[in-house]
Amino acid sequence: xxxxxxxxxxxxxxxxxxxxxxxxxxxxxxxxxxxxxxxxxxxxxxxxxxxxxxxxxxxxxxxxxxxxxxxxxxxxxxxxxxxxxxxxxxxxxxxxxxxxxxxxxxxxxxxxxxxxxxxxxxxxxxxxxxxxxxxxxxxxxxxxxxxxxxxxxxxxxxxxxxxxxxxxxxxxxxxxxxxxxxxxxxxxxxxxxxxxxxxxxxxxxxxxxxxxxxxxxxxxxxxxxxxxxxxxxxxxxxxxxxxxxxxxxxxxxxxxxxxxxxxxxxxxxxxxxxxxxxxxxxxxxxxxxxxxxxxxxxxxxxxxxxxxxxxxxxxxxxxxxxxxxxxxxxxxxxxxxxxxxxxxxxxxxxxxxxxxxxxxxxxxxxxxxxxxxxxxxxxxxxxxxxxxxxxxxxxxxxxxxxxxxxxxxxxxxxxxxxxxxxxxxxxxxxxxxxxxxxxxxxxxxxxxxxxxxxxxxxxxxxxxxxxxxxxxxxxxxxxxxxxxxxxxxxxxxxxxxxxxxxxxxxx
Amino acid sequence: xxxxxxxxxxxxxxxxxxxxxxxxxxxxxxxxxxxxxxxxxxxxxxxxxxxxxxxxxxxxxxxxxxxxxxxxxxxxxxxxxxxxxxxxxxxxxxxxxxxxxxxxxxxxxxxxxxxxxxxxxxxxxxxxxxxxxxxxxxxxxxxxxxxxxxxxxxxxxxx
Numbered sequence: 152x153x154x155x156x157x158x159x160x161x162x163x164x165x166x167x168x169x170x171x172x173x174x175x176x177x178x179x180x181x182x183x184x185x186x187x188x189x190x191x192x193x194x195x196x197x198x199x200x201x202x203x204x205x206x207x208x209x210x211x212x213x214x215x216x217x218x219x220x221x222x223x224x225x226x227x228x229x230x231x232x233x234x235x236x237x238x239x240x241x242x243x244x245x246x247x248x249x250x251x252x253x254x255x256x257x258x259x260x261x262x263x264x265x266x267x268x269x270x271x272x273x274x275x276x277x278x279x280x281x282x283x284x285x286x287x288x289x290x291x292x293x294x295x296x297x298x299x300x301x302x303x304x305x306x307x308x309x310x311x312x313x314x315x316x317x318x319x320x321x322x323x324x325x326x327x328x329x330x331x332x333x334x335x336x337x338x339x340x341x342x343x344x345x346x347x348x349x350x351x352x353x354x355x356x357x358x359x360x361x362x363x364x365x366x367x368x369x370x371x372x373x374x375x376x377x378x379x380x381x382x383x384x385x386x387x388x389x390x391x392x393x394x395x396x397x398x399x400x401x402x403x404x405x406x407x408x409x410x411x412x413x414x415x416x417x418x419x420x421x422x423x424x425x426x427x428x429x430x431x432x433x434x435x436x437x438x439x440x441x442x443x444x445x446x447x448x449x450x451x452x453x454x455x456x457x458x459x460x461x462x463x464x465x466x467x468x469x470x471x472x473x474x475x476x477x478x479x480x481x482x483x484x485x486x487x488x489x490x491x492x493x494x495x496x497x498x499x500x501x502x503x504x505x506x507x508x509x510x511x512x513x514x515x516x517x518x519x520x521x522x523x524x525x526x527x528x529x530x531x532x533x534x535x536x537x538x539x540x541x542x543x544x545x546x547x548x549x550x551x552x553x554x555x556x557x558x559x560x561x562x563x564x565x566x567x568x569x570x571x572x573x574x575x576x577x578x579x580x581x582x583x584x585x586x587x588x589x590x591x592x593x594x595x596x597x598x599x600x601x602x603x604x605x606x607x608x609x610x611x612x613x614x615x616x617x618x619x620x621x622x623x624x625x626x627x628x629x630x631x632x633x634x635x636x637x638x639x640x641x642x643x644x645x646x647x648x649x650x651x652x653x654x655x656x657x658x
Numbered sequence: 659x660x661x662x663x664x665x666x667x668x669x670x671x672x673x674x675x676x677x678x679x680x681x682x683x684x685x686x687x688x689x690x691x692x693x694x695x696x697x698x699x700x701x702x703x704x705x706x707x708x709x710x711x712x713x714x715x716x717x718x719x720x721x722x723x724x725x726x727x728x729x730x731x732x733x734x735x736x737x738x739x740x741x742x743x744x745x746x747x748x749x750x751x752x753x754x755x756x757x758x759x760x761x762x763x764x765x766x767x768x769x770x771x772x773x774x775x776x777x778x779x780x781x782x783x784x785x786x787x788x789x790x791x792x793x794x795x796x797x798x799x800x801x802x803x804x805x806x807x808x809x810x811x812x813x814x815x816x817x
């Protein structure tokens with residue numbers, strides 16, 4: 152672990168070829184454009200590019216996807232600042248202070264601060280990625296079927312809880328729908344075709360990319376085309392480079408938001424949007440000027456952008472160590488790694504010992520490209536923001552079709568994409584988060600195979616599910632997560648703590 | 659306080675209940691001694707349990723919407739008319755219709771440039787994206803660019 156920086160430098164050196172640098176520049180630019188266009192998210196961008204880069208060598212394909220991911224999470228801040236519309240859900244908190252800054256003529260400094268804090272957040276996240284993944288990987292080597300089953304359930308419950316904070320039931324429903332979607336097709340123990348209904352193509356199940364492109368891409372295209380209002384940029388942009396004094400002044404906020412971003416990123420399925428909100432909330436609580444938050448506070452802007460970009464590194468930690476995605480775009484990245492022959496998970500450190508350093512080096516390049524492009528192409532990016540949606544969205548749909556088709560060259564996948572788009576649109580409209588569904592599709596097979604394998608190993612005895620230490624911890628956290636959302640449990644805890652306080656004061 | 663999505667939750671909950679019952683029934687019909695594996699390791703075990711879980715949550719959603727106050731649970735003709743005449747619904751229907759037709763036409767022997775170029779032009783015309791010459795230029799240019807980049811450079815077959 153202590154040789155980590157050296158390994159990162161070695162991998163970075165290997166990546167510094169002209170072709171790779173062209174890929175990095177282009178894909179980060181594409182990511183920024185995808186992120187800044189309201190309606191197109193990082194998940195959709197990564198899913199789309201996964202299909203489009205399917206024929207690329209694995210290393211090139213993964214670096215392109217990482218650059219799109221980093222670029223898109225950052226790019227959303229541009230429309231948040233200039234239009235008061237978050238380009239991706241991850242940038243919703245950026246609107247609160249970015250747009251008021253733009254309104255009072257500080258659009259340039261707001262963009263500069265957002266860019267540098269996104270860069271710092273990404274760098275902090277990738278440092279954590281490099282140093283914590285091997286540690287978590289070693290713990291994950293102790294996981295067996297019982298723990299993997301509970302990990303899948305835990306991921307769905309926590310993800311549903313945090314992505315639907317006002318109505319977790321809908322988050323859990325979305326997660327269970329995802330788990331059930333993953334059950335279609337031949338199962339992993341006896342290859343029995345479930346829910347194939349005699350159709351050969353259903354025997355193979357639903358491929359991840361068409362499902363993802365449908366739920367995120369098609370649903371977004373439909374949602375954007377339904378809207379009649381077209382946003383316009385009216386703000387003048389002058390000086391973009393941030394003042395270092397501002398960054399130094401808010402160093403504690405940057406560090407705190409980085410830590411929060413990484414921790415939230417590492418929780419399965421909980422994405423950059425939650426990281427940004429929590430970082431923002433903590434920054435407000437800890438700020439000497441909380442009254443300025445929401446009215447153009449530089450600290451608020453820095454907190455939100457550092458938090459959401461630090462989340463990227465955090466979200467990739469469980470991808471590499473447990474094969475469980477920390478966020479929706481990380482789920483696509485996981486799928487892309489599988490497609491390209493890399494098997495993330497506990498055995499990664501044994502099968503591909505340098506892969507963590509390689510991924511970290513890719514993130515370094517992506518963050519540098521994001522910083523340079525973000526600070527230099529300000530006016531070009533604003534022009535792209537003005538492309539009318541009726542021109543852009545059908546082209547996006549055409550790309551979604553190619554992306555879904557390219558994986559297996561099956562027209563069936565186009566229909567799957569369309570069907571999941573039709574499912575994703577009402578889900579979004581009626582507050583069912585898409586992230587648990589995606590996580591369910593990824594983890595469904597893991598839950599199914601490990602549950603049955605565990606029972607086979609114990610001749611049908613289910614007690615190890617509740618008696619093994621790590622299993623027990625996962626069960627306890629899952630139960631507390633569910634119960635904590637019910638009113639009677641909260642009343643029970645409040646009454647208990649009141650009684651405890653009274654007893655302590657008497658003592 | 660009135661809950662906005664009361665009606666939608668009620669019907670969604672019912673749909674989840676019906677679908678999950680169908681899933682449980684299908685799992686029950688799956689073999690329980692496949693290739694000599696014991697019944698507890700059968701292909702329908704986990705899927706069936708997930709179906710039961712979804713049924714419970716669907717039921718909870720339905721019951722919760724009944725208990726809450728908000729819009730009436732019944733759907734009237736006026737509701738349907740107001741939904742169908744809404745500008746957003748029409749735009750959605752138009753985009754959806756064009757996209758479904760486009761996806762259904764793909765892979766049926768029609769040239770890619772015709773289906774894709776036609777789709778792009780149709781959507782841009784329908785949504786009045788600009789003057790006709792601009793629409794034709796953009797749709798033809800985009801189709802050519804997509805076909806060239808993905809088919810010729812990335813060697814991805816086109817549907």
